[in-house]
Amino acid sequence: MVEVSAVSEVGNAGTVTSVDRASYFNGLLNLRSTNSPFQEIRDRAAANVHDRSIPSIRDEEWRFTDVSHLLTLTLKAVEPARLGFPQIEAFLLPEATNSRLVFVDGIFAPDLSAIDNLPDGVMITHLETALELIPTVKDYIANLPGEDEVFTALNTASLNDSAIVFIPKNQDVEVPIHLLFVSTQAGTIVQPRALVIAETGSRVTLIEDYVSLNEDAYFTNAVTEIAIAENAEVRHTRVQRDSTAAFHIGKTAVSQARDSRYSCTAIHLGGRLSRHNLEVYQTGEQTETTMNGLTVIDGDRVGDTHSLLSLSKPYGVGNQVNKTIVSDRAHAIFNGKVFVPQAAQQTDARQLSRNLLLSPKSRVDTKPQLEIVADNVKCAHGATVSQLEDDEVFYLQSRGIDQDSARKLLTYAFAIEVIDQIPVSTLRDRLSAFIRSQHT
Structure with missing residues (x-):
C-alpha cells in the first residue's frame, strides 16, 4: 500500500x-x-x-x-x-x-x-x-x-x-x-x-x-x-x-x-x-447571484470561507450574507471579494459578514472586499464582530427565561436566518435541530 x-x-x-x-x-x-x-x-x-x-x-x-x-x-x-x-x-x-x-x-x-x-x-x-x-x-x-x-x-x-x-x-x-x-x-x-x-x-x-x-x-x-x-x-x-x-x-x-x-x-x-x-x-447581463453562508465551530477548529463574485456585464445583481458562530478557541475566517469592472454598469452588489464570538478566546478574521471600476453602481459591504448583547439577554430573562437558555436561544436565532434559506424542508429541519442541540 x-x-x-x-x-x-x-x-x-x-x-x-x-x-x-x-x-x-x-x-x-x-x-x-x-x-x-x-x-x-x-x-x-x-x-x-x-x-x-x-x-x-x-x-x-x-x-x-x-x-x-x-x-x-x-x-x-x-x-x-x-x-x-x-x-x-x-x-x-x-x-x-x-x-x-x-x-x-x-x-x-x-x-x-x-x-x-x-x-x-x-x-x-x-x-x-x-x-x-x-x-x-x-x-x-x-x-x-x-x-x-x-x-x-x-x-x-x-x-x-x-x-x-x-x-x-x-x-x-x-x-x-x-x-x-x-x-x-x-x-x-x-x-x-x-x-x-x-x-x-x-x-x-x-x-x-x-x-x-x-x-x-x-x-x-x-x-x-x-x-x-x-x-x-x-x-x-x-x-x-x-x-x-x-x-x-x-x-x-x-x-x-x-x-x-x-x-x-x-x-x-x-x-x-x-x-x-x-x-x-x-x-452575461441581468444575472442574479445570492450567496448565504454559515460556519459553526468550537474547540480549536478552523473554518475558512473565501468567496469571489466577478461581474463582467451590466445590470448584474449580487447579494451575500456570511455568518459565523465561534466558541472555545476556534478561529473563523471570511474573505469575500466582489469585482465590478468598467463594463459592469448598473450593478447592484451587497455583502455582509456577521460574526458571533461566544468565548473570550474565540477569534475571527473578516475581510469583505469591493473592487469597483464602474461609476454607475450601487454597491455596499460591511462586517460585524460581536458577542451576545447583554440587553437582549436581560430582556429574555425579564420574560422568565434563565440566563443560559437566553444565550442559547439568541445563538440559535442568529443561525436560523441562514438555515431558513435552504429550500428542502427535511434538511432544513435536521440542521435546525443540530444547531438547537449544540446551543440549547
Whole structure:
C-alpha cells in the first residue's frame, strides 16, 4: 500500500519546513489511480501541482489559515468499501428518494443511488455513463476559471470519476437532486468531483452533502463545477458535516450566462480545518447571484470561507450574507471579494459578514472586499464582530427565561436566518435541530 507523509523534517518551533511543503503534493500525486478517460487534463493539472508547495501563512490568500497540521497526517489511497442503506439512512432525504447519487470514499455506489422516474432528458449519473450518453460533458470538465488554484489542480490531476447532473433546455426539475458524499476510512485522501450543467431555461435544486460515519482524521479535497446557461436557475445547498478531526478543502466554481439565477447556501459544521472557495463568474447581463453562508465551530477548529463574485456585464445583481458562530478557541475566517469592472454598469452588489464570538478566546478574521471600476453602481459591504448583547439577554430573562437558555436561544436565532434559506424542508429541519442541540 502506498502512503504519503510529509513530515520528514521539522523546524525548531515544531513547524513543518519548506522541504516538507514542497514534497507534499508530489506524494499525493503518487496516490492517484492510473485509469482515467481524461489523462491529458490530468497530466496538465499534475504539471501545475508538481513544482508547487502547500500554502503557508506567508501566502496572502492563506495568511489566516495554517494548514501545517494537515502535513502531519499520513495519507493513503482509499480501498473500496461497501455500505448498506441502514448505515446512510440518517442522511437520506425523502424529497430526493428517486434523485440521489451516493459516493462512498469518492467511489460511486450504484446500489445506494436512486435515479428513477426522472423527467425527460434529465441525467443524474457518474462520469463513465455520462460520457457515453452526452459526449459534450467532456467540454465542461476543468474548464472554468480558477483551475490553477493548487488544491483544485490536485483534484483535477486525480480525476477519475465525477457526479454528473445534466438538465436539458426548458426542463424544470421539481424534486431536489441529492449528491451524498460519505467518508468511512481514516487516514485517506478523497477527492470527489461534481459537474452540473443547466441548459437554457432550465431549473434545478441541488443538495451537495458531505458526511462521515466516524470521527477519524482524513482529507477531503472536493471540486464542484456549475455551468448555468441563459435564463436558467440553480438553487444550490452545500452542507459540510465531516468528522471534527477531518480536513476539508472545497471549491465551487460557477459560470452564469445572461438572465440566469444562482443561489448558494453553504453550511459548514465539521472539520478540524475546513475551507470553502466559492467563485461565481457572471458572464452575461441581468444575472442574479445570492450567496448565504454559515460556519459553526468550537474547540480549536478552523473554518475558512473565501468567496469571489466577478461581474463582467451590466445590470448584474449580487447579494451575500456570511455568518459565523465561534466558541472555545476556534478561529473563523471570511474573505469575500466582489469585482465590478468598467463594463459592469448598473450593478447592484451587497455583502455582509456577521460574526458571533461566544468565548473570550474565540477569534475571527473578516475581510469583505469591493473592487469597483464602474461609476454607475450601487454597491455596499460591511462586517460585524460581536458577542451576545447583554440587553437582549436581560430582556429574555425579564420574560422568565434563565440566563443560559437566553444565550442559547439568541445563538440559535442568529443561525436560523441562514438555515431558513435552504429550500428542502427535511434538511432544513435536521440542521435546525443540530444547531438547537449544540446551543440549547
